[in-house]
Amino acid sequence: MKARRANTFLRQWLGPLTTDLVRSPGEFGLGQVPARLTPDATTSMVCGFCSTGCGLKIHLRDGEAINLTPDPTHPVNLGMACPKGWEALTPLSSSDRGTTPLLREAGAKCRAVDWPAAMKEFCARMKDVQARHGPHSIAFLSTGQICTEEMALLGCLFKFGMGGFHCDSNTRQCMATAHVAYKQSFGFDAPPFTYADFEQSDALVFVGANPCIAHPIMWQRVMRNPHRPEIIVVDPRATETAMAATQHYALRPKSDLTLLYGVANRLLALGAVNRSFVDMHTTGFDEFARFVEQFTPLRVCAESGLTREQLDRFANTIAKAKRASFWWTMGVNQGHEATRTAQAIINLALMTGNIGRPGAGANSITGQCNAMGSRLYSNITSLIGGHDFQNPTHRAKVSAVLGIAEERIPSEASWAYDQIVEGIGEGKIRALWVIATNGSHSWIHQNKFNDLLGRLEFLVVQDMYPTTETAQRAHLFLPAAGWGEKEGTLINSERRIGLVKKVRRAPGLALADFHIFQLIAEYWGCGKMFEKWRAPESAFQLLKELSRGQPCDITGIRDYRMIDECGGIQWPWAEDRGMEKPPVERRLFEDGCFFTEDKRAKFFFDLPRPLAEPADAEFPFVLLTGRGTSAQWHTGSRTNKSDVLRALSPADCYIEVNPTDAARLGLAANAPVRVRSRRASMMAVTFVTPTVHPGQVFIPMHYPEVNRLTHPSFDPHSRQPNYKHCAVALEKPDMKIRRNGGIRR
Numbered sequence: 125m126k127a128r129r130a131n132t133f134l135r136q137w138l139g140p141l142t143t144d145l146v147r148s149p150g151e152f153g154l155g156q157v158p159a160r161l162t163p164d165a166t167t168s169m170v171c172g173f174c175s176t177g178c179g180l181k182i183h184l185r186d187g188e189a190i191n192l193t194p195d196p197t198h199p200v201n202l203g204m205a206c207p208k209g210w211e212a213l214t215p216l217s218s219s220d221r222g223t224t225p226l227l228r229e230a231g232a233k234c235r236a237v238d239w240p241a242a243m244k245e246f247c248a249r250m251k252d253v254q255a256r257h258g259p260h261s262i263a264f265l266s267t268g269q270i271c272t273e274e275m276a277l278l279g280c281l282f283k284f285g286m287g288g289f290h291c292d293s294n295t296r297q298c299m300a301t302a303h304v305a306y307k308q309s310f311g312f313d314a315p316p317f318t319y320a321d322f323e324q325s326d327a328l329v330f331v332g333a334n335p336c337i338a339h340p341i342m343w344q345r346v347m348r349n350p351h352r353p354e355i356i357v358v359d360p361r362a363t364e365t366a367m368a369a370t371q372h373y374a375l376r377p378k379s380d381l382t383l384l385y386g387v388a389n390r391l392l393a394l395g396a397v398n399r400s401f402v403d404m405h406t407t408g409f410d411e412f413a414r415f416v417e418q419f420t421p422l423r424v425c426a427e428s429g430l431t432r433e434q435l436d437r438f439a440n441t442i443a444k445a446k447r448a449s450f451w452w453t454m455g456v457n458q459g460h461e462a463t464r465t466a467q468a469i470i471n472l473a474l475m476t477g478n479i480g481r482p483g484a485g486a487n488s489i490t491g492q493c494n495a496m497g498s499r500l501y502s503n504i505t506s507l508i509g510g511h512d513f514q515n516p517t518h519r520a521k522v523s524a525v526l527g528i529a530e531e532r533i534p535s536e537a538s539w540a541y542d543q544i545v546e547g548i549g550e551g552k553i554r555a556l557w558v559i560a561t562n563g564s565h566s567w568i569h570q571n572k573f574n575d576l577l578g579r580l581e582f583l584v585v586q587d588m589y590p591t592t593e594t595a596q597r598a599h600l601f602l603p604a605a606g607w608g609e610k611e612g613t614l615i616n617s618e619r620r621i622g623l624v625k626k627v628r629r630a631p632g633l634a635l636a637d638f639h640i641f642q643l644i645a646e647y648w649g650c651g652k653m654f655e656k657w658r659a660p661e662s663a664f665q666l667l668k669e670l671s672r673g674q675p676c677d678i679t680g681i682r683d684y685r686m687i688d689e690c691g692g693i694q695w696p697w698a699e700d701r702g703m704e705k706p707p708v709e710r711r712l713f714e715d716g717c718f719f720t721e722d723k724r725a726k727f728f729f730d731l732p733r734p735l736a737e738p739a740d741a742e743f744p745f746v747l748l749t750g751r752g753t754s755a756q757w758h759t760g761s762r763t764n765k766s767d768v769l770r771a772l773s774p775a776d777c778y779i780e781v782n783p784t785d786a787a788r789l790g791l792a793a794n795a796p797v798r799v800r801s802r803r804a805s806m807m808a809v810t811f812v813t814p815t816v817h818p819g820q821v822f823i824p825m826h827y828p829e830v831n832r833l834t835h836p837s838f839d840p841h842s843r844q845p846n847y848k849h850c851a852v853a854l855e856k857p858d859m860k861i862r863r864n865g866g867i868r869r
């Protein structure tokens with residue numbers, strides 16, 4: 125019976141292209157008919173790379189996308205796009221797309237199988253592992269790159285249907301810190317800003333953020349600011365953003381927490397505290413003020429490497445600003461004391477009353493296109509809808525909305541990514557399902573990660589490409605449709621829910637992740653539990669209901685069509701707004717009320733922690749990693765498929781080395797150099813540049829070699845990996861340059 129039902133689904137999903145733009149009314153779960161378009165037309169949707177959430181106009185021929193242009197009417201990007209957005213359709217046509225499930229046979233090559241065979245293998249082997257090692261011996265690692273409806277179905281299927289427990293997402297690598305910092309300080313994971321704030325500030329402070337290349341359209345919004353703002357960049361490197369700023373503070377790597385406490389100390393000395401805001405809307409300020417007394421200018425300058433004049437100028441700029449906004453991203457999130465550093469930024473905004481007003485805010489810029497969807501709805505370490513597994517009222521609500529027996533909902537949070545990885549080493553995790561992420565490239569201390577993958581009894585990878593470093597290790601590969609080949613929603617940095625539409629047919633047997641999860645539910649035998657999830661838009665209606673009464677309440681968003689017509693809608697938008705059309709941009713906390721029980725924001729602070737791996741005589745350089753180009757996205761699984769994008773940055777991995785260090789080591793520009801850490805070594809091309817300080821080097825993260833070197837240390841609160849600081853040595857190798865200019869790795 126279940127196979128018959130599943131086959132019916134398969135015929136429907138793999139049939140001829142009936143895009144969501146032209147389907148029949150009966151297929152649109154709630155009786156809403158989307159705008160019918162002629163086969164040759166233009167439609168709009170949001171980009172599926174980064175969290176900016178740009179609107180793109182997709183041009184169709186015979187109902188399929190043939191080209192795109194940035195959407196001039198979209199409130200996010202106003203007609204602009206970065207290179208990745210312009211090239212967003214190209215990776216869909218790559219010749220290495222997965223077109224059929226692949227099954228590895230006893231160490232041999234993979235053989236193509238059909239979906240029923242793949243599903244039987246998946247269920248039989250996962251259930252076998254559970255039977256022999258316990259229900260919690262299977263795990264999944266997912267992504268912030270798929271649609272919210274998909275990640276929600278995955279989390280519910282795994283935890284409520286399959287009896288699994290431990291699961292996490294690659295959003296652990298990018299946004300876990302912001303999630304924890306906001307939840308503790310504001311009572312909910314709630315980025316308060318709107319992109320208009322970039323244009324309304326008279327002082328913008330970027331900490332560990334390089335929007336010029338990491339979020340180029342956000343930087344364009346900064347460039348539209350008519351107030352001649354002061355732009356402060358806090359970053360050890362002279363990044364593209366630092367060069368465009370009015371003030372750059374090149375502090376010692378990972379002295380940011382000390383510096384931010386030092387700035388708070390100076391703001392107190394300047395009398396720049398907004399006492400009425402602090403008294404009415406916060407708790408813990410007096411303790412915080414006493415705490416930062418120890419961060420004297422003498423101490424802060426000694427530890428950060430900045431001068432007293434720099435520290436004073438930094439604090440004076442904030443003190444004088446009428447509208448100061450504070451922005452951070454991975455330079456903060458990916459650190460050994462990341463959560464407290466993020467909260468030190470939040471504290472500056474709170475103590476100066478720079479929150480809930482135009483041009484203000486403590487604003488975390490998100491990484492992936494749907495990291496916010498993952499934070500709210502993936503049902504991994506938080507219960508779906510921004511709820512808590514430990515809260516019985518929350519469990520009862522989720523049970524009632526989803527029609528899932530309450531006893532199937534765990535009452536504890538499960539392991540984070542690093543704990544799942546360690547669990548493989550300890551033999552507690554025996555089977556792993558990896559969805560749309562490439563940990564073999566991106567996880568910290570890569571060689572250990574890959575060694576552990578080799579110990580699994582069963583590794584399943586679900587992805588667009590069987591060629592990723594992780595997919596090549598899989599026992600079973602499930603071919604997935606990509607952005608543009610399916611529908612659903614994404615949530616961007618400013619909490620804007622945007623729509624993704626099906627404008628291309630996925631190749632061969634590839635299916636939308638949503639449909640793969642439905643198929644697994646059928647073959648697992650729990651399909652009935654997920655009958656309400658019959659299509660992405662019906663899943664969206666469930667997510668709406670789950671959000672009711674939460675800070676992220678979206679019960680006022682009628683359907684996908686409303687999202688489409690509004691150019692995206694920021695959460696919250698609750699039903700009590702009477703289904704009116706929401707304003708284009710909204711920020712949180714304008715009434716000074718936060719999401720804590722007493723409605724007050726809280727000051728969080730701790731003493732700085734020692735570095736996980738300081739440089740020393742044997743490994744004298746600090747390795748910094750980060751985005752190296754606006755043309756590459758994370759591990760390059762998609763962006764490397766585009767000739768245009770590949771041409772925009774060097775093919776070979778390079779390392780930025782200060783001229784003083786290069787001269788001392790005899791490293792010429794473009795010469796090969798061996799980079800060694802305590803964990804592994806790699807080859808790179810020397811890029812001699814003063815943008816890094818002596819004693820520091822930088823390697824872009826999209827090159828696969830770099831995470832062989834990184835140190836597996838984690839922020840204790842968010843468990844986010846510390847990608848931004850480890851000790852390495854440089855050696856001039858006995859190397860030959862290949863004729864084509866490439867280097868041997």
Ligand code: SF4
Pocket residue numbers: 171172173174175176177178201204205206207208209210339340341342
């Ligand atoms: S900035 Fe981000 S969302 Fe906008 S086009 Fe580029 S990758 Fe896409």
